[in-house]
Amino acid sequence: MSIEIIFLGTGGSIPTKRRNLPSVVVKRKDEILMFDCGEGTQKQMLLSKVGINKKMKVLISHLHGDHVLGLPGLIQTMSLLGRNKELEIYGPLGIEDFLESISKTVQFNLNYSIKVNSINEGKILETNEYEIFAKQANHGIPCFAFALIEKAKPGRFYPEKARALGIPEGPLWKKLQTGEDIVFKGTIIKSSQVVGPPRKGLKIVYALDTRPCEAILELAKDADVLMHDSTFGNDMVEKANEYGHSTSSQAANIAKAANVKKLVLLHISPIYNKNPYKLLKEAKKIFPSSIMPKDLESIKI
Amino acid sequence: MSIEIIFLGTGGSIPTKRRNLPSVVVKRKDEILMFDCGEGTQKQMLLSKVGINKKMKVLISHLHGDHVLGLPGLIQTMSLLGRNKELEIYGPLGIEDFLESISKTVQFNLNYSIKVNSINEGKILETNEYEIFAKQANHGIPCFAFALIEKAKPGRFYPEKARALGIPEGPLWKKLQTGEDIVFKGTIIKSSQVVGPPRKGLKIVYALDTRPCEAILELAKDADVLMHDSTFGNDMVEKANEYGHSTSSQAANIAKAANVKKLVLLHISPIYNKNPYKLLKEAKKIFPSSIMPKDLESIKI
Numbered sequence: 001m002s003i004e005i006i007f008l009g010t011g012g013s014i015p016t017k018r019r020n021l022p023s024v025v026v027k028r029k030d031e032i033l034m035f036d037c038g039e040g041t042q043k044q045m046l047l048s049k050v051g052i053n054k055k056m057k058v059l060i061s062h063l064h065g066d067h068v069l070g071l072p073g074l075i076q077t078m079s080l081l082g083r084n085k086e087l088e089i090y091g092p093l094g095i096e097d098f099l100e101s102i103s104k105t106v107q108f109n110l111n112y113s114i115k116v117n118s119i120n121e122g123k124i125l126e127t128n129e130y131e132i133f134a135k136q137a138n139h140g141i142p143c144f145a146f147a148l149i150e151k152a153k154p155g156r157f158y159p160e161k162a163r164a165l166g167i168p169e170g171p172l173w174k175k176l177q178t179g180e181d182i183v184f185k186g187t188i189i190k191s192s193q194v195v196g197p198p199r200k201g202l203k204i205v206y207a208l209d210t211r212p213c214e215a216i217l218e219l220a221k222d223a224d225v226l227m228h229d230s231t232f233g234n235d236m237v238e239k240a241n242e243y244g245h246s247t248s249s250q251a252a253n254i255a256k257a258a259n260v261k262k263l264v265l266l267h268i269s270p271i272y273n274k275n276p277y278k279l280l281k282e283a284k285k286i287f288p289s290s291i292m293p294k295d296l297e298s299i300k301i
Numbered sequence: 302m303s304i305e306i307i308f309l310g311t312g313g314s315i316p317t318k319r320r321n322l323p324s325v326v327v328k329r330k331d332e333i334l335m336f337d338c339g340e341g342t343q344k345q346m347l348l349s350k351v352g353i354n355k356k357m358k359v360l361i362s363h364l365h366g367d368h369v370l371g372l373p374g375l376i377q378t379m380s381l382l383g384r385n386k387e388l389e390i391y392g393p394l395g396i397e398d399f400l401e402s403i404s405k406t407v408q409f410n411l412n413y414s415i416k417v418n419s420i421n422e423g424k425i426l427e428t429n430e431y432e433i434f435a436k437q438a439n440h441g442i443p444c445f446a447f448a449l450i451e452k453a454k455p456g457r458f459y460p461e462k463a464r465a466l467g468i469p470e471g472p473l474w475k476k477l478q479t480g481e482d483i484v485f486k487g488t489i490i491k492s493s494q495v496v497g498p499p500r501k502g503l504k505i506v507y508a509l510d511t512r513p514c515e516a517i518l519e520l521a522k523d524a525d526v527l528m529h530d531s532t533f534g535n536d537m538v539e540k541a542n543e544y545g546h547s548t549s550s551q552a553a554n555i556a557k558a559a560n561v562k563k564l565v566l567l568h569i570s571p572i573y574n575k576n577p578y579k580l581l582k583e584a585k586k587i588f589p590s591s592i593m594p595k596d597l598e599s600i601k602i
Binding site for chain 1: 314315316317318321322340341343344347348364365366367369370371373374377378381382395398399402403405406407408409442
């Protein structure tokens with residue numbers, strides 16, 4: 001089971017012809033986790049054919065317009081297109097007021113329900129298969145970074161090993177597969193004899209609109225993918241600090257120190273419209289496994 | 302002096318790859334009049350290179366999301382790009398609450414001022430050169446149609462006629478040009494001897510999200526351009542009525558009865574994505590001077 005990450009909007013602050021405002025979709029089995037929802041996200045979602053009636057959670061990092069103003073339109077469009085599943089939304093204090101005040105003036109008339117959760121730092125949700133943690137980033141206003149951490153999956157089952165031990169296919173295999181030891185013809189057969197070690201789940205971290213900071217270094221530790229603010233290049237390091245953003249080199253330093261597998265550079269400033277790859281080049285010097293996706297590109301992990 | 306109409310978003314309800322949500326820009330001298338502002342309008346505006354620091358008025362027909370949810374992002378982006386001129390916004394009751402509640406949660410930090418006006422039917426604004434009238438359309442909620450009516454301009458000045466009368470170029474020409482009669486070498490020279498009759502100003506009507514109705518027929522009388530709701534085709538006439546919209550044929554009938562010069566079909570439903578020109582064909586049978594612009598196309602009149 002792999003995870004697909006679709007980059008709906010890879011720009012920041014202002015939309016351009018090439019880069020929409022921030023939004024990333026993580027597809028995991030039959031569920032969609034959306035991180036941020038800038039204006040235009042509904043259109044990007046339709047173009048990416050993600051589907052509008054899936055089990056879905058939206059996580060909003062902070063309440064700056066470029067990260068949240070696409071949410072009302074997405075909510076409306078999903079209803080017009082027949083969504084009937086509940087939509088869960090998580091975001092900082094104020095997210096409820098934002099949605100409630102808009103729904104009062106714009107009259108959604110939704111045919112599905114919305115559950116809005118104001119979050120704090122720490123574990124913000126847990127399912128049978130994963131947990132999501134939020135941590136304060138270092139921006140100008142309260143802004144959360146998120147870590148999606150899959151729980152360990154049972155180890156791989158080796159049918160040839162079970163067969164070699166003479167165990168017939170059927171209920172005994174099932175028991176061994178799920179970690180149970182069995183007694184077969186008077187002998188104890190341990191699950192670990194036919195099943196590999198538990199497989200670590202994936203860890204995916206989303207940290208946009210932040211200066212490089214200890215909190216994110218910690219949150220990103222050993223992540224498979226770190227999506228990090230990369231608004232500016234080395235030429236604008238002071239601007240980055242002033243506005244609560246990072247350069248691609250700073251993102252790369254965090255990725256390296258946190259020992260992540262892959263760094264994704266996002267929130268690219270429109271000022272690099274003509275030469276965004278300058279930012280990628282600078283990051284790769286420090287952390288070679290860096291990528292800078294275009295809008296609607298995706299990766300599988 | 303001509304007027305340019307730029308169709309930023311020609312779709313309705315839901316954005317598609319080809320058609321964005323409703324927004325039309327009327328460029329008149331150094332001023333921009335924007336009619337409606339669906340999600341994605343700021344991007345269309347940037348693509349159309351309309352400019353973000355022009356004298357500008359935004360007129361919102363009604364508070365359904367697809368007509369107004371682009372406004373907060375546009376306001377924010379214009380500030381980020383350095384707008385410093387006041388922005389005037391006109392819309393139905395509720396427009397102030399909508400913008401105020403968003404500005405409270407999303408924190409615009411604008412570097413220009415916004416003047417929001419809740420409007421009623423009748424003349425909603427007047428300048429030296431034009432007036433704008435609003436009239437209730439026939440939709441599901443309060444929804445205004447707008448008529449921009451230019452004041453008559455002075456007639457054309459014929460220098461060759463002035464010269465033939467022996468009048469020297471200079472202050473006397475100026476007087477004649479602006480309608481003043483003069484005495485030249487003891488003879489009364491009437492302005493009308495060298496200046497043509499006053500030229501009628503242009504009349505442009507915007508009527509989206511409405512059933513065909515008497516009010517719009519009246520508002521559109523003799524207009525140079527009527528932009529009319531054309532959500533559906535003849536196959537969906539009942540749906541059009543149910544949802545408070547028009548078919549392209551109904552729009553064409555209004556255009557014909559109102560004796561307009563040109564009909565622009567807008568708010569095209571996504572269901573006609575594959576064959577929108579069916580709607581144009583149906584309209585042209587009734588009113589040949591119909592057009593169905595694509596996004597970002599423009600006309601000059």
